[in-house]
Amino acid sequence: MGNEQLDQILNEVKNGSVSIEEAKKQIRAFDDMGFAKVDSTREKRTGFPEVIYGEGKTAEQIIRIIQSLKGSTNRVLATRIDQMKALQVMESVNDLVYSETARTLFWKHEDEPDVLYNGYIAVVCAGTSDLPVAEEAALTAEAFGASVKRIYDVGVAGIHRLFHNLEDIENATVTIAVAGMEGALASVVGGLVSNPVVAVPTSIGYGANxxxxxxxxSMLNACSPGISVVNIDNGFGAGYYATLIHKNIHLGAEKI
Structure with missing residues (x-):
């Protein structure tokens, strides 16, 4: 924290607009709950707020973290939330949107716009069985202010379906390619378009998968250049990385 920010906080305490406890949180830069230290200044450092990983956390822990984050950001995303846990959280926190397919919970301040940047991210999915990972990627990108075009069930077993949607993929700023089985979709897409491709392998497939x-x-060994690869089933990581590229393209265009 710079001296200017510190001076501002101290002046706000002096004039009574900020409580001592709130000032402590801002100076400390995280909210220490004992079971979690919520990073309240991550958005200022990285451009995106902290995201809650729901697996292994109780509903009560998730509720408290969401409530803390709502005090420091206009967008809160929680991933890997099963339906039962989501219902418990939504009973205590208003205005949350749950996606059963992606297993995500999302809150946005009513004054916050849906889309923050021009253009869109294409999320290309090989098969319907890959939808949970593809939707996690798409909803992560949307949670951070990107517009998304979903192009689903266009795997290489029926490659004509991919060609039918090729113009939409070509015009995206970034493409997320989600595929299981042998993961060939990312390499095919990478050889057809000029935008960066973020490849997401999924755990969908028969035994030798x-x-x-x-x-x-397969994705790591792709001969098509311009492909980066995230971990297995990591739709969140793909959505985050693609939005980071998308955002910087938008900000760079603004400076020209």
């Missing part, structure tokens, strides 16, 4: 390992290795 090894819970996504074969798709991961």
């Amino acid at each position: 090894f819970q996504g390992l074969s798709a991961l290795l």
Whole structure:
């Protein structure tokens, strides 16, 4: 924290607009709950607020973290939330939107616009079985202010379906390619478009798929340039990275 920010906080305490406890939180830069230290200044450092990973956390812990984050950001995203846990959280926190497919909870301040940047991210999915990962990627991108075009069930087994949607993929700023089985979709897309491709291997596939390992290795070994690869089933990581690229393209265009 710089001296200017510190001076502002101290002046706000002096004039009574900020309580001592709130000033402590701002100076400390995280909210210490004992079970979690919520990073209240991450958005200022990285451009995006902290995201809650729901697996392993109780509903009560998630509720408290969401309530803390709502005090420091206009957008709150929680991932890997099962339906039962989501219902418990939504009983205590208003205005949350739950996606059963993506297993995400999202809150946005009523004054916050849906879309913050021009253009869109294309989320391309090989098969319907890959939808949970593809939707996690798409909803993560939307949670951070990007517009998304979903292009689903266009795997290489019926590659004509991909060509039918090629113009929409070509015009995206970034493409997320989600595929299981042998993971060939990312390499095919990478050889057809000029925008960056973020490849997401999924654990969908028969025995020799090894819970996504074969798709991961195929994507890492892709001969098409311009492809980066995230971990197996990591739709969140793909959505975050794609939005980071998308945002910086938008900000760079503004400076020209």
